[in-house]
Amino acid sequence: MNAHKFIPIIFMLLFETSYAAEEIDYAQYFTPNMLRIDLHHGAIQGKEFFAIDGISAGGRFAGSKKHLLGGLNLGQYQVRVFDAETNIMIFSRGYSSIFQEWFGLPGSKTVNRVFEETFLIPCPRAKIILTLCGRDGSNQFQPIFTAPVDPGDALIFKEHAIGDIETTDILISGAVEDKLDIAILAEGYTKNEQHKFKKDAQRVMKAFFEHEPFSRYKSQFNFRSVCAISLQSGTDLPEQGIFKATAMDAQFYSLRISRYLTVPRVKKIFGYAARVPFDYIIVLVNSARYGGAGFYNLYCTVAADNANWQDILQHEFGHLFAGLADEYEAASLNIYSAEVEPWETNITTNAVPEQLKWRHLVADSVPLPTPDSLEYDHTIAGMWEGAGYASAGIWRPAFTCRMRENSANGFCPVCRETIERIIRWYSR
Numbered sequence: 001m002n003a004h005k006f007i008p009i010i011f012m013l014l015f016e017t018s019y020a021a022e023e024i025d026y027a028q029y030f031t032p033n034m035l036r037i038d039l040h041h042g043a044i045q046g047k048e049f050f051a052i053d054g055i056s057a058g059g060r061f062a063g064s065k066k067h068l069l070g071g072l073n074l075g076q077y078q079v080r081v082f083d084a085e086t087n088i089m090i091f092s093r094g095y096s097s098i099f100q101e102w103f104g105l106p107g108s109k110t111v112n113r114v115f116e117e118t119f120l121i122p123c124p125r126a127k128i129i130l131t132l133c134g135r136d137g138s139n140q141f142q143p144i145f146t147a148p149v150d151p152g153d154a155l156i157f158k159e160h161a162i163g164d165i166e167t168t169d170i171l172i173s174g175a176v177e178d179k180l181d182i183a184i185l186a187e188g189y190t191k192n193e194q195h196k197f198k199k200d201a202q203r204v205m206k207a208f209f210e211h212e213p214f215s216r217y218k219s220q221f222n223f224r225s226v227c228a229i230s231l232q233s234g235t236d237l238p239e240q241g242i243f244k245a246t247a248m249d250a251q252f253y254s255l256r257i258s259r260y261l262t263v264p265r266v267k268k269i270f271g272y273a274a275r276v277p278f279d280y281i282i283v284l285v286n287s288a289r290y291g292g293a294g295f296y297n298l299y300c301t302v303a304a305d306n307a308n309w310q311d312i313l314q315h316e317f318g319h320l321f322a323g324l325a326d327e328y329e330a331a332s333l334n335i336y337s338a339e340v341e342p343w344e345t346n347i348t349t350n351a352v353p354e355q356l357k358w359r360h361l362v363a364d365s366v367p368l369p370t371p372d373s374l375e376y377d378h379t380i381a382g383m384w385e386g387a388g389y390a391s392a393g394i395w396r397p398a399f400t401c402r403m404r405e406n407s408a409n410g411f412c413p414v415c416r417e418t419i420e421r422i423i424r425w426y427s428r
């Protein structure tokens, strides 16, 4: 593990200043509909690149029409949309994908490959410049890819959902532009298992609201389900040589990690999700094996029948919704530099108590660093060493948290605060 060093960094002040960003008049720049951008994100000989795979016109844009810029400065990558005539930035949104984890593996520098990524933007009325930014060595966004997009281009695919796929309104609290819309997609459920999926989706929605802070904001969420039908039941277990013909081709053993349940064919996810208006996608995988995954503003998965499915759901949704970092230690993963402050709100490399980015949540009676003790449960904020896969050099805000372990009784105060800020930011 690298020795811990401090370098002067403007610690996460952008988190606050992003609130002050100038608001954009939605109707001036956008139609009520959305554009879907499918990307290939990969690397050749260790050099990262993006390429557009396809652009399609979709249904109504389900996101906030009030807050179009930036949000909370989260995500490993950021999509930026500029009005081509005036060069004014009219939309931006952060996201993360499995690419960054793969790109951190030693073998990625000699193997050329791509990953699918998809994001949705409100459909512009005029030509735009699309820019994709990644984090540089000090975690500031820098442009990697730029392309002009003409919404009037005849080659923009006009998407039509084909086939008879049932959708269900599980919980409707209000209009799509005012609420956070969650789509639960069936993966690995056969035609004869659709009743099971509907019951599973119901229990996911109920479990979602059994914990803070979501329980307090139930009226801000809509839940819908999409009954995608798979030819075979279950999911791929590549390390056992088991491959199932399923709707989205989800698989365990992603990046050769047994529990890592992902959907490499991201376009398939968004194809099914397009049946309903959505902001966030939960892929519910018909499996009892332990596993899941979550990527900020992209999608999350959870194995529906595992004994720990509720814990997995909360943890992975924390990644998807709030870009929360893993607070656990794992020697095999080495993603964060001890010399750079992570963009995630719930881990830090700066252990100077006065500069702690969650200092406002720490009571004066709590010592910093905070000793390991059951005296401090997940409801008390402090500063403990060991987080972001590292046992030293990275600190976490609570002795335990759902982002650290399944046995935690919920999210820590910092994770709860981040989730609440996003709920308040994107809903009204």
Ligand SMILES: [Zn+2]
Binding pocket: 327, 346, 397, 398, 401, 402, 403, 411, 412, 413, 414, 415, 416
């Ligand atoms: Zn936490």
